[in-house]
Amino acid sequence: LQVPRAPSQPLAxxxxxxxxxxxxxxxxxxxxxxxxxxxxxxxxxxxxxxTNVAQAVCGCVPAGFFDVLTWLGYCxxxxxxxxxxxxxxxxxxxxxxxxxxxxxxxxxRPSAISLSMRNxxxxxxxxxxxxxxx
Numbered sequence: 001l002q003v004p005r006a007p008s009q010p011l012a013x014x015x016x017x018x019x020x021x022x023x024x025x026x027x028x029x030x031x032x033x034x035x036x037x038x039x040x041x042x043x044x045x046x047x048x049x050x051t052n053v054a055q056a057v058c059g060c061v062p063a064g065f066f067d068v069l070t071w072l073g074y075c076x077x078x079x080x081x082x083x084x085x086x087x088x089x090x091x092x093x094x095x096x097x098x099x100x101x102x103x104x105x106x107x108x109r110p111s112a113i114s115l116s117m118r119n120x121x122x123x124x125x126x127x128x129x130x131x132x133x134x
Contacts, residue, residue, distance in 0.1 A: 033087040040083070044076030 048069040055061040085092045 029087070036087070037080070037083060040076055040079065045073045048073045 051061050051066055051069050055066065085095060
C-alpha cells in the first residue's frame, strides 16, 4: 500500500535565501552584542554582589577589596557607551544626530531655526490621538 506523495515544495528563490541570510546575520550580530554586554556585566558586577552577600553574612571582606569590586562595576557601566556604538548601527546613528563629534560630514547639521520650529507648537502637526501614538 503506497501513500501518494504531496508535490514537493519548489526550491526557495535566491531572493528569499538572501532575505533569510540577511535576517540570520542580523540575529547573529544581535546575539553576539547581547552576549558581550551581558557577559561583561556579569564579570564586572557578580563578584560585587557575591562579596556584598558574604559581607552581610560573615563580615569577613576587607574594605579595600570591596572598594575594588565596586569600582570594577563602575568601570563596566562606563564601558557601555563605548560598547553600544561599536556593535549597534542604530545607536551610532542616533548618537551622531546629537553629538557633533560623532556626526558624519555628509549629514547636514540642523539649524537652530529648524530645531525651534520642530520643538514649538507652530507649523503643521499631525493630530495626536491614542491611535497615532500606538
